[in-house]
Amino acid sequence: MTDKKAQSSSGVSDVLASITASAQTRLDQLDTQDLRRHLKTTARMPEQTVLRDGRSMVSFSDNDYLGLGVDQRVIKAACEAAHLYGAGAGASRLVTGDHPLYAEFEARLAAFKGEEAALVFGSGYMANIGTIPVFAAKGDLILIDRLAHACLYAGAQLSGARMLRFQHNNPDDLARLLARYRSSHRHALIMTDGVFSMDGDQACLKPLKMLADEHDAWLLVDDAHGLGVLGDGRGTAHAQKLRPDLSVGTLSKALGSYGGYVAGDSSVIDLLKNRARSLIYTTALPPMVIGAALKALEIMESEPALCARPLELASQFCACLNLPEPASAIVPLVVGTEQAALEAQARLEDAGFLVVAIRPPTVPKGTARLRLSFSAAHRDEDVTRLADAVRQLGLV
């Protein structure tokens, strides 16, 4: 008899279950709850068209708000950068990975955002998990909007600071927490999305900024879905006429490429270069990625009408269905159960539209939804046809 068998008969079989069996049990649980996810090979084409399972559909699920991810000018810039500087960066930015396109892109992005400096990270997720622990640690306080993106929570957890959630978009609740907890902590950091990724509403930044000033706290705004769409493309804070202390975002949504950034005062950015672990201990992004983002940024700067388009199309859609005026390019249709959301997705696919169902844990239980994102690359008739298809589902 092996040791293994001897132990399992003594009642510790859970400990000894193989990793395969353990994984399978958990997958089975996800299956019974309609929460199991599968990767689906999807080829992206121009005009927000995708090929999936041999079917061509118009996608209302990706975050390429300006269609720049498949824009020929951007693709050409990526190819040129690869020819000039190679396929990979070779090392961390602090070693030899800081290829010439970085400085140009960061200066240009900072100017566009009206900030002194900017710093590119490997992704928006990495920007947040690297930045938050630099400005909050044990003994400090983090106040986070309940519906903020998962990577803000991940950064808060890594920081070791005390984390308290305030009710979504509720400055009164934030004020209550600050009054009660601020004085017993060294620094305080308030964190929110600019545009909430699953609901499409904007954070009310003015009252957050006022509370931050009043209570000697800093404000971090993650504007992944605002850049390129709101405030002439400059983002949510610009549209609301204020400057957060830390302005975080991504190159992978409206800029159509990949990567993340933080923008702010020069000293803040310089400290990040010295302390942000997700910048220091990881390889720099390939030159072609920054080459693409740089071209996309040029286009964004020079075409404010393009940046206005996603919100115009979202408005048209909402008008067709008598939904409230949207605050961003994201329009959620909350369905309720996981099953109903998957069913709605399947019916829209039959009608030629890809609208991926969003389920817990990405959204709170009972609020599974279709999340529509509108892009400048959509045509007016795509939007009206989608509105017809949604009406036929009887969801609104």
Ligand SMILES: *Cc1c(COP(=O)(O)O)cnc(C)c1O
């Ligand atoms: C998409 C998103 C991110 C992650 O950005 P990536 O560059 O894709 O890692 C971060 N924050 C918010 C609010 C997002 O919507």
